[in-house]
Amino acid sequence: MSVRPGVAVVIAGESGARAGTVDAWLDDEPARDVVAEASAVVGRDVAEWWRDPLNLSDPVAAHVEVLVNGVAGYRSLAARGLRPVVVAGHGVGEFAALVAAGALPFDQVVELVHWRAELLALSPRPSCAGMSAVVGPGAGDVVRAVVADLGGTGTLSVASWDGPSQVLLSGTCEELARAREAVLAAGLDMVRLPGRAACHGPLMEPVARHLAPAFADLEWSAPDVPVVPNAAGRPTRDPDQLARCLRDHLTSPVQWEATCRALADAGATTVVEIGPVPVLGLLVRQVRPDLSVQLAAGPGAPLPTDRPEPATAGPAPTGGKT
Structure with missing residues (x-):
């Protein structure tokens, strides 16, 4: 089928985890293959694992689900003809974006994301530390002032x-x-x-140190399509730069506002969000209300057409963190 150029694909992080999300893709062979491979790596039926909402309170289950659903959805849509000009993921969604673009092998990233989520136990518990969303017009200016005033030598920092x-x-x-x-x-x-760990800040440094050997073992390739890493907010196909950004991922703020601008600068006029509910599309509209946004929650999702939907900007729920 013919699909117009100018499409960006985005994948949310932990905020996009929902019970049974991957089930919507299981009628599609490319997606089933992804789920089967993940099940073989993890050593359990991951689709069955994620059908119980209580299991997704475990970061291991939630993070691996985000990864697998993002890759399954991407490969399903790619098999139907979707050819994006750029891809990006928010938080743990970046791992899915890197696999989707061809920068990293899927099996290696499943193991890495599983291990990464387990290592969050080394960070302060949610009863001691975490994340909060500042919401409202001019949030950036207010946060800059607050962090400058209260940050000092402590650990308060911008996470995204x-x-x-x-x-x-x-x-x-x-x-x-x-x-x-x-x-x-x-x-x-x-x-x-x-329930969120204090990700994308200095409290994650012990976790990042333990992850360093696993990052060193990854087999990087030049991706088929540019990826916008969270730590930089600029698209690249350079494996070395992508590797550096991924090493900094847990301790650096997510540059999602810059990413939204980068999607448009890369030629995207439509953004396809892979996930069960709108998360990142709403944030994209805050930054670039001129971009059309579509949600792909299953293989029956319509691919972008030549006519973008009307742009409306407004408050968004918290983005795809961690």
Whole structure:
């Protein structure tokens, strides 16, 4: 079939995990192959594992589901003719984007994401530290002021520049509580993300150190399509740059606002989000309301057409973290 150029594919992180998500793709052979390979690597039927919503409270289950669903959906759509000009993932969704683009072997990344999620136990528990979303117009300016005032020598930091109206903070519970007072005083809202580790900040340094040997063993290739890594916010097909950014992934802020601009600069006029519910598309619209956004939740999803849907920008839910 003929599909117009100018399509970007994006894959959310942990916020995109939902019970039974991958089931929607199981009627499609390329997606089934992905699920079967993941099951062989993990040593269990992953589709069955993810049908119980309680299992997704475990970061291991949630993160591997995001990876597998993203790759399964991408390969299904690619088999139907989708040829993006650029791909990106938010948080753990970046691992799916790298596999989808051909930069890394799927089996290696399944093992890596599984191990990475287990290592989050080395970081402070959600009862001690975590992430919060600052939401409202001018969130970026407010967060810059708050971090400059309260950051100091502590661990409070920006975890993700999601868009003009949403920025995520990472830090200890005490730091987040003080930041919330300052954010509320500035007239914005700040919402704790329940159960989330304090990712994309200095509290992840012990996890990053333990992951270093696993990163060194990855077999990188030049991807078939440019990838926008979270740590840089600029598209590249350079395996060395992608590897450097992935090593910095857990300790650096997600540059999602810059990523949204990069998608358009790379020639995208339509953004296809692979996932069960809209997450990143809403953030894209905050930054580039001129881009058309489509959700692909299963193999029956329509591929982009020549007529973009009307652009409407508005507040978005918290993005695909971790």
